[in-house]
Amino acid sequence: MxxxxxxxxxxxxxxxxxxxxxxxxxxxxxxxxxxxxxxxxxxxxxxxxxxxxxxxxxxxxxxxxxxxxxxxxxxxxxxxxxxxxxxxxxxxxxxxxxxxxxxxxxxxxxxxxxxxxxxxxxxxxxxxxxxxxxxxxxxxxxxxxxxxxxxxxxxxxxxxxDRSSAAWDSVARALGETGYLLNRYAFGWDKTKVVNPSGASLPWSSDDADLTDAVVIFFGASGKTALSLAHQLRRARPTEHQPRKLVAVGSAKSRDFTEGTGLFSDVLLYEDLASGTDASIAAKLGIDANTKVLLANFSGRGTADQELRAALTRVSKSVAILMVGGDPTGNGSGLGNMPRSVLQCSASHLRDAALEMDGAAAFFENSAREWNRFKEDVAAKAMKLxxxxxxxxxxxxxxxxxxxxxxxxxxxxxxx
Ligand SMILES: NC(=O)c1ccc[n+]([C@@H]2O[C@H](COP(=O)([O-])OP(=O)(O)OC[C@H]3O[C@@H](n4cnc5c(N)ncnc54)[C@H](OP(=O)(O)O)[C@@H]3O)[C@@H](O)[C@H]2O)c1
CATH class of the missing domain: 3.90.180 (Quinone Oxidoreductase; Chain A, domain 1)
Incomplete structure (x- = not known):
């Protein structure tokens, strides 16, 4: 036939x-x-x-x-x-x-x-x-x-x-690996293995990578890539190297879901941070001049992250901005319209560096273990295919x- x-x-x-x-x-x-x-x-x-x-x-x-x-x-x-x-x-x-x-x-x-x-x-x-x-x-x-x-x-x-497992692999395994790479290497606690989020060709120190006691803000927190990093920071990192707070920022539509994952200390709306004085934003986020802050954008909507970035840099002496993905409509923040100081995430270049340092067999074994934990802890419990x-x-x-x-x-x- x-x-x-x-x-x-x-x-x-x-x-x-x-x-x-x-x-x-x-x-x-x-x-x-x-x-x-x-x-x-x-x-x-x-x-x-x-x-x-x-x-x-x-x-x-x-x-x-x-x-x-x-x-x-x-x-x-x-x-x-x-x-x-x-x-x-x-x-x-x-x-x-x-x-x-x-x-x-x-x-x-x-x-x-x-x-x-x-x-x-x-x-x-x-x-x-x-x-x-x-x-x-x-x-x-x-x-x-x-x-x-x-x-x-x-x-x-x-x-x-195992049809569901293969389906989750299809939906989010590559995204989940991005969270693993960011947690383990770009913001890793093993000082001998830290890598710039854009890859090994750019400078990066163990101080740059250090998230101990930091406040990490997830812009577009309900997406799978963002959730995988939040999961890694909370469940796959020694307690003494953990950030103090993970703050989710998103739309009203995703709020209940994001809260329900149990991964974040606070869940805010985009509009909560789009305006207000520096002092009020600092109070909402629980930061001061000595707080290390990482603002990571995972295709959050609009340009509110840009105003937030400006406010954060006025409040804290130590702010890093990480662009994982831009506004999906193309009308907001994007990889093409970011200042040079913004760190660009490249999962592929991070993986290249990790393969070099750990060897392919060990890397893929560790990455698969962490992906299976995400499937069990987050995908199976909080999400639906x-x-x-x-x-x-x-x-x-x-x-x-x-x-x-x-x-x-x-x-x-x-x-x-
Ligand atoms: N740089 C890298 O190496 C790398 C690696 C992996 C992923 N990424 C990037 O990370 C970003 C996130 O990807 P993802 O696949 O994880 O996202 P996803 O799971 O599809 O994200 C869904 C969330 O994005 C928000 N969103 C904003 N605009 C939306 C729209 N028009 N329709 C639906 N949801 C919208 C929603 O949250 P709210 O309603 O709360 O806004 C939604 O819950 C992408 O830009 C992707 O390319 C980059």
Missing amino acids: ASPAPQVQIIDKLDHTKQYIVTLHDAYPLPPLAKGNIRIRSRIISLTLNNFTYAQLGHVLGWWNVWAAIPSLPAPYDDPSKYGRISAWGYCEVTESENDKIPVGTQLYGYIPIGDYPETLQVVVDDETGHILETTERRAGLMHIYNRYQPSPPGVDPLSA QWGKGLEEYSQGWDALCNGSVDPTLGLVYEI
């Missing part, structure tokens, strides 16, 4: 809220695979604000170029100056293989296509970890985290073995996330 025509999500490169599900009627037959290559097909994909970042910054960081042009893509979507494809975290299956080390049926976790068009990967297998590394010239400029695929144990099907099926439902989820109507308790995940 002939396979049904595959579909892909196409995005307007200037406006990620305009997206199209395009059917590839002439996709088959696919060209033959070269020796060593594999073909993959997505099975579970996720949707969070992180996907919007891939579209908004794709032109700078190469995220529009992950997949080769599809010969059967119809006009006008075949114009790469206007349209493109990004990717999602999730699971895919190896459907064809010309690589002796990778059998057909292998299940991979990684950065995968949004659609069911089978894509070709040019790969090598890393001997130390068994991970599969993508080596195409087209992807050489991508940060390394996007070129690594982690196989499931042989015979384990993510859609049947919302499953969808197929690309049409994925595109409905995309629209809902664009118009801000997705409940913060949900992890959106799709069987493709």
Whole structure:
């Protein structure tokens, strides 16, 4: 029986809220695979604000170029100056293989296509970890985290073995690792292993990394990346190196959820900190001139973080600003409009440094342990999975996330 025509999500490169599900009627037959290559097909994909970042910054960081042009893509979507494809975290299956080390049926976790068009990967297998590394010239400029695929144990099907666990992996494992990397390395307590949040090429001292007795403010605290850092700071750090307070800042809509996680000392609204005198802001946050403050933005809404930053620097002698993600509408604070003093988080560069210091086997073992703790402590207790099926439902989820109507308790995940 002939396979049904595959579909892909196409995005307007200037406006990620305009997206199209395009059917590839002439996709088959696919060209033959070269020796060593594999073909993959997505099975579970996720949707969070992180996907919007891939579209908004794709032109700078190469995220529009992950997949080769599809010969059967119809006009006008075949114009790469206007349209493109990004990717999602999730699971895919190896459907064809010309690589002796990778059998057909292998299940991979990684950065995968949004659609069911089978894509070709040019790969090598890393001997130390068994991970599969993508080596195409087209992807050489991508940060390394996007070129690594982690196989499931042989015979384990993510859609049947432990479906919820695989779904949470898809929704938030990469985001959870960001929290782990920030806690363990960028703000680590082991003085021999501290790394600038942007990576090892920039200076960073153990004093910079020290969060002992600090106040950490999470702007956009209800998102999965923010929660993973809060969880790490509270549950995976020696007590004597813990911050004094974790303050969540968010919208009224996410307030109950954020409080319910039990991770934060205080939960404030964006508007609570957008105005007021320096003294009133200092009182709300419980800080004074000698308090070390870290203000971390995880795609919080608007520009209130900028006014807050100005107030904080007038109040405290020691303020660090960390940009993990910008306002998802593109109209507020963003990576592109921050002063040089703002620290930019790069999970991929942090991971590169961690692999160098700890070795790949130890790093992935530790990171997986911490991710499993997050799944048990936060995802399973405070959040719910919302499953969808197929690309049409994925595109409905995309629209809902664009118009801000997705409940913060949900992890959106799709069987493709
Ligand atoms: N730099 C790095 O290496 C790195 C690594 C991982 C993630 N990130 C970035 O971190 C940011 C957070 O990503 P995430 O995937 O963790 O986010 P997420 O889980 O999807 O965040 C959801 C929260 O974001 C807030 N939000 C703001 N605007 C929204 C909108 N239009 N629709 C829905 N929610 C909105 C909501 O909180 P409120 O209602 O309270 O505002 C919501 O609860 C992204 O910018 C991502 O790219 C960066």
